[in-house]
Amino acid sequence: MPRRFRQRILDHLAHPKARPEPFEVLADQLSVPDEELHLLEQCLDLMIEEETLVVLRGCLALPSMPDQISGRFKRHPRGFGFVRTATPFAGGDLYIAAENTGGAMTGDVVQAEVRHGRRGDRSSGRVVEVVQRRRTRFTGTMIKHGSGWIAEPDGRDLGELVVVRDADAKHVSVGDKVVLEIVHFPEGPYQAEGVVVEVLGAAGEPDVETAAVIAAHGLHTSFDDAALDAAGNAARDFEATLPEERAAREDLTDRLIFTIDPDDSKDFDDAISIRWDSRAKEWELGIHIADVAFFVPQNSPLDQEARARGNSAYLPRLVLPMLPEVLSNGVCSLQPGVERMAKSVFVTIDNKGKVLRERFAATVIRSTKRFTYREAQAVIDGDLKAAEGFARTAAEYPNELIEALRMSDRLAKTIQTRRRSDGMIHLDLPDVDLVFAEDGRVVDAVPEDDAFTHTLIEMFMVEANEAVGRLFAKLEVPVLRRTHPDPRWGDMQQLRIAARNAGMDIPEEPTRHDLQRLLDAVKDKPQSRAV
Incomplete structure (x- = not known):
């Protein structure tokens, strides 16, 4: 339990303007309640013991940066950059001036020499070695330059033109989009130099630009035979293993459970259920997540492929799923009317x-209904005729389903x-759906509908995430957490x-509630999106 404070302590003390702080001040800055001060103290003792923290005249601080460090480099578009170490040091990330980057690119692992500043001044450094390149392949557009060729790379990572000496061997044309292997990275007066690995086609063509994104990010476009065989076997074996597995799980197949998703969804990852206890005046909210791990054994070919991909990739008119579709759109999808x-x-x-409380279970469920966002909202609003028009499955709405949706609406609000009372800032920035012509070119952009059911699902998923977070904190299981840091000054x-x-004013150092009032004041006004 004490270690759950670790990252908050590191983030706080790694701020460039942070100073050594006594225990009482640090506890106050981190808003640690009195009943948890002993846990904070235990965490600090552990961090001091492992030399992640030091004590300076009774104050807690990060250790000073040594004369040489190893870390990951991040390049700014203007040429300078920063080195971030695995364990933070006092003063935060190491600043590297543009002339001292040593040809390092964003994501590279580098060795840097530290030049310590005078007291109160920030340290700077110089990259002395690029230990490991994050990537050596880039995409770009070919340009004729005198009798030779150069390529203008996509994105900002490389940041300058690349000399290409073998272009004629690949029969490139002016304006071709190509994949480049960088053989010499830019350093000092020397330009980047690369060779053409693949010609993708004419830059600007939709399919070519999509192929360039795939190549630039190293996305996987197909599954190997081992992964496909494993996925097929898992899907085929599902029905045979269901009776035995059902006996080992909590059976929720008789409970009213439903999904709410976009109109064009093909896979359904999460479902919800809700009950109201009128005597206790309590809701029981159920959030049911597809148990993908049941079909993907640890370290199996499927697991290794999924880890290599990291996530599904959504491109214009193309989805590259993390798992084969026989799983992602099949037995791992919480489709209505089937056990999952x-x-x-x-x-x-x-x-x-x-x-008030939470519990967790491995379950078998059977979704009753697949709603679209607009369909569910219309049902909540009592407009069943409109709901029929938004439906993607049978437009049947028994009273118990209508009541479950309306209870969900009340609970979400x-x-x-x-x-909001806790300081949540809700930015009303709907996603935009792109409309494509047959040739793949964008012809329109349509804002997502403003149905409250989007917020409803968001509220419920955050409740599930926080419940799991509390469980992992209690068990001291280290997990990745997404946070929203305070905005920069x-x-x-x-x-x-x-x-x-x-036409509005906010304090120089606004609170979250000040920002809430600002957003409320511009809601539904022309300037709302700009603010």
């Missing part, structure tokens, strides 16, 4: 939106009210200027 394996989180919430000043131009 799930991991379920049950969160009990009072009528003020406060979480209760949770939203609680979160300069960005906040830009917001103050934008707000003033819109």
Whole structure:
């Protein structure tokens, strides 16, 4: 349990303006409640013991940066960059001036020499060696330059033109989009030099640009035979193993469970259920996530392929799934009317939106209905005729299903009210759906519908994530967590200027509630998106 403070401590003390702080000040800065101060103290003792923290005249601080460090480089578009080490040091990331980057690109692992600043000044450094390149292949557009060729690379990672000496051997034409292997990275007065690995076609053509994105990011476009065979076997064996597995799981096949997804969804990852206890005045919210791990044994060919991909990739008119479609769109998809394996989180919430307790279970579920966002919203609003038009499955709405949706709506709004009082800032920035012509060119951009059911699902998924986070914290299981850091001072000043131009004013150091009031003031006004 004590280690759950570790990352918060590191993030706080690694800030460039951070100074050594006594225990009481650090606890106050981290907003640690009195009943958890002993846990913070235990965590600090562990970090001091492992030399992640040092004590300077009774104050806690990160250790000073040594004379040489190893870390990952991030290049700024203007040429300078920063080196971030695995374990932070006082002063934060190491600044590297443009002339001292040693040809390092964003993501490269580098060795850097540290030049310590005078007291109060930030240290800077010089890259002395690129230990490992994150990537050596880039995409770009060919340009004729006198009697030779150069390529203008896509994106900002490389940042300058590449000399190409073998272009004629690949029969390239001016304006071709190509894949380049960099043989010499830019350093000092020397330009980058590369060779053409593949000619993709004419730059600007939709399919060519999509192919360039795939090549630039090293995306996998197909599965090997071992992964396909494993996926096929898992799908075929599912029905045979279902009776035995059902006996080992909590059976929820009789419970009213449903999914709410976009119109064009093919795979359904999560479903919800809801109950209201009128005597206790409590909701039981069930969030049911497809149990993909049941079909993907650890270190199996499928697991290795999924790890290599990391996630599904969504490109214009193309999806590159993390798992073969026989799984992602089949037995791992919570389709209506069929039994599926799930991991379920049950969160009990009072009528003020406060979480009272939670439990977790491996389950078997059978979704009752697949809703689209607009269909579910129309049902909640009582417009069943409109709901029929938005439906992608049978437009049948028994009373118990209507009531479940309306209970979900009430609970989501209760949770939203609680979160707002806690300082949640909701940015009303709907996604934009692109409309394509037959040749793949974008002909229109349509904002996503503003149905509250989008927020409903968001509220419920966050509840599930927080419940799992609390469980892992209790068990001291290290996990990746996504956080939203406070905005930088300069960005906040830009917001103050934008707000003033819109006829509103906010304090120089606004609180979350100040920002909420600003967003409320511009809601549904022309300047709302700009703010």
